[in-house]
Amino acid sequence: MKFSESLKKNKDFKNVYNKGKSYANSLFVMYIFPNGTEQNRIGVSISKKVGNSVVRHRLKRQIIECYRMSEESFQCGYDIVVIVRKGAQGSSYSRIESALFHLGKLHKIVSARQAQADTDIDII
RNA sequence: UAAGUAAGACAGGCAAUCGCGGCUGCAGGCGCCGAAAGGCAGCAGACGAGGAAAGUCCGGGCUUCACAGGGCAGGAUGCCGGAUAACGUCCGGUGGAGGUGACUCCAAGGCCAGUGCAACAGAAAUAAACCGCCCGGGCAGAUGGAUGGGGAUGCAGCGUCCCGUUCUUUGCUGUAUCCCCAUCCAUCUGCCCGGGUAAGGGUGGAAAGGCAGUGUAAGAGACUACCGCCUUCCUGGUAACAGGGAGGGCACAUGUAAACCCCAUCCGAAGCAAGACCAAAGAGAGGCAAUGUGGCUGCCCGUCACGUCUCAGGUAGGUCGCUCGAGCACGUCGGUAACGGCGUGCCUAGACAGAUGAUUGUCCAACGACAGAACCCGGCUUAUCGUCUUACUUAACAC
Numbered sequence: 001m002k003f004s005e006s007l008k009k010n011k012d013f014k015n016v017y018n019k020g021k022s023y024a025n026s027l028f029v030m031y032i033f034p035n036g037t038e039q040n041r042i043g044v045s046i047s048k049k050v051g052n053s054v055v056r057h058r059l060k061r062q063i064i065e066c067y068r069m070s071e072e073s074f075q076c077g078y079d080i081v082v083i084v085r086k087g088a089q090g091s092s093y094s095r096i097e098s099a100l101f102h103l104g105k106l107h108k109i110v111s112a113r114q115a116q117a118d119t120d121i122d123i124i
Numbered sequence: 125u126a127a128g129u130a131a132g133a134c135a136g137g138c139a140a141u142c143g144c145g146g147c148u149g150c151a152g153g154c155g156c157c158g159a160a161a162g163g164c165a166g167c168a169g170a171c172g173a174g175g176a177a178a179g180u181c182c183g184g185g186c187u188u189c190a191c192a193g194g195g196c197a198g199g200a201u202g203c204c205g206g207a208u209a210a211c212g213u214c215c216g217g218u219g220g221a222g223g224u225g226a227c228u229c230c231a232a233g234g235c236c237a238g239u240g241c242a243a244c245a246g247a248a249a250u251a252a253a254c255c256g257c258c259c260g261g262g263c264a265g266a267u268g269g270a271u272g273g274g275g276a277u278g279c280a281g282c283g284u285c286c287c288g289u290u291c292u293u294u295g296c297u298g299u300a301u302c303c304c305c306a307u308c309c310a311u312c313u314g315c316c317c318g319g320g321u322a323a324g325g326g327u328g329g330a331a332a333g334g335c336a337g338u339g340u341a342a343g344a345g346a347c348u349a350c351c352g353c354c355u356u357c358c359u360g361g362u363a364a365c366a367g368g369g370a371g372g373g374c375a376c377a378u379g380u381a382a383a384c385c386c387c388a389u390c391c392g393a394a395g396c397a398a399g400a401c402c403a404a405a406g407a408g409a410g411g412c413a414a415u416g417u418g419g420c421u422g423c424c425c426g427u428c429a430c431g432u433c434u435c436a437g438g439u440a441g442g443u444c445g446c447u448c449g450a451g452c453a454c455g456u457c458g459g460u461a462a463c464g465g466c467g468u469g470c471c472u473a474g475a476c477a478g479a480u481g482a483u484u485g486u487c488c489a490a491c492g493a494c495a496g497a498a499c500c501c502g503g504c505u506u507a508u509c510g511u512c513u514u515a516c517u518u519a520a521c522a523c
Contacts, residue, residue: 013477043477044477052178052495052496053178053495053496054494054495054496055495057496058481058496061144061479061480061481061482062481062482064143064144064481065142065143065144065481065482066482068142068143068144068482069142069143069482069483093481093482093483097482
C-alpha cells in the first residue's frame with residue numbers, strides 16, 4: 001500500500017485503545033489516534049465470537065482490501081483500529097465498504113467528496 | 125430398473141483488471157535504514173492451503189536436558205501371523221455376533237491366585253429344604269378285618285322252682301345275630317417330630333451341566349445315549365484354531381476384570397514459544413589511562429557517579445531451524461494383501477499479527493458444504509453441499 005502499513009504490535013493496539021477516539025455502528029468499532037507520521041497504520045481485530053478461522057480471516061481481508069481500494073480518500077497521519085462486531089458475520093463486500101466509510105466520516109478523516117458519495121448507501 | 129454393499133476420484137471452471145506472500149533472475153559492488161547482525165526499496169518470471177489444513181487422541185523423526193546396571197511405582201496395549209521408523213494403525217487369518225445376500229461389527233488374555241460387589245425380587249445369592257415328593261415314629265379321627273370280654277334276644281341241651289290239665293320261674297353250657305368296650309392289623313385324612321430328596325413350583329441377569337431314558341420309597345451323573353465341560357493323545361496348520369480318538373463322570377461349581385488385581389509386552393522428560401548462532405543497552409570481572417570533573421558540602425576527610433579496551437554472559441532486535449522428504453508420479457519385479465526392491469522422471473506454500481481478496485464477464489448438474497498450513501511425517505476420530513467411476517449382492521421384468 002502506498003500510504004499505509006499494518007499495525008502489528010500489541011503495544012500499539014493498546015495505545016490506540018487507551019488514547020484514541022472511537023465511533024461505532026452495527027458492524028464495526030473504529031478507534032483512531034494521531035501517530036505523528038506521514039502515514040496511516042491500520043489494524044483489524046476480530047474476536048473468536050465472530051466465527052471460525054475462515055470467517056475471521058475473510059472479514060479481515062475484505063476490510064483491508066476495502067481500505068486499500070480507496071486509500072487516497074483517507075487523511076494521513078493516524079493509527080486506525082477496526083474491531084469487528086458479531087453482526088458483521090456473513091456481510092457482503094459492499095456492505096462492509098459502506099460501513100467503513102460511515103465510520104470514516106464520523107471521524108472526519110474521509111474527504112467530503114467521498115463521504116458525500118457514501119451517504120447514498122444505507123447503514124443498518 | 126429399483127434397493128443396497130464395498131472401494132476410489134473431485135471439492136466450482138475459464139478470462140480480464142487491481143492487490144498480497146515468499147522464491148528465482150537482473151545482482152556483483154549501487155540507493156535507503158541500522159552501532160552491528162542484518163533488513164528494505166525497483167523491474168521481470170513462474171509458483172502459492174485441505175480432504176479433512178480441524179480435534180490434538182495415538183505413534184515416529186528432529187532438538188535440548190537426564191541416563192553404569194537393576195528394581196518399585198505409574199501409564200498404555202491385550203486372539204494369531206505379518207507389514208512398518210513406529211503405533212492403540214494397516215493387511216491376511218481364527219473364533220464369536222448380525223444380515224436372504226454382497227458384506228459389516230467385536231478392548232476377543234486370566235474370575236479352578238486372591239479380595240471385593242451383585243439393588244429389587246426370591247425360602248435361599250455362593251450358599252440353600254419355603255412349598256412340594258418320599259420314608260419312619262407319635263397323636264386324633266374315619267372305614268374294614270381279626271381276637272378277647274360284656275350285654276340283649278332267639279334256639280338247643282342239662283339242672284332247678286311252680287305245677288301235675290293249662291299257665292310258668294331261674295341258673296349253667298353251647299350256638300347264631302345285633303350292640304358296646306379293649307387290643308392288634310390294613311387303608312385314608314389332619315397335625316407334630318425325625319430323616320431322605322434339588323425331579324417339579326415361583327423370583328432373578330445368574331439357583332449347582334442341558335435334554336431324554338433307566339432307576340428309585342421319592343429322587344439324584346447314581347447309571348446310559350447325544351450335546352457341553354475338563355484331562356490327555358493323534359492328525360492338519362508357523363500360530364490362533366479346527367477335526368478325530370480315549371478317559372473323567374462334572375469336584376472348583378453364577379456373573380462382573382470398561383472392579384481391585386494377576387500374567388505378557390512396551391514406555392526417560394519436555395517440546396519448534398524445542399533449540400543453534402549473531403548481538404545494542406543495562407548490570408558484572410579484569411587491564412590501561414587519569415589523580416581530573418560533579419554531587420553530599422562553604423572547606424578538609426570520606427564516599428558515590430563519570431573514560432577507554434578486553435572477557436564471559438546473553439536481554440531488546442536479527443538470522444537459522446524451515447521445508448529434498450520414511451517425498452510425489454509412472455513403469456517393472458516379489459508378495460493373496462498391507463508393503464517392499466529396482467529403474468526413469470519431477471521439485472510441489474514456507475509466513476512470524478501470520479500471504480488467496482474485490483470487481484466484471486462467461487459456463488455448469490445454477491449461488492457451490494465442512495472449513496485456513498504454522499517444525500515435518502504415519503494414522504485415528506469428528507464435520508461435510510453435492511457430482512462421478514468401478515466391482516459385487518438382492519428383487520422384478522425381458523431374452
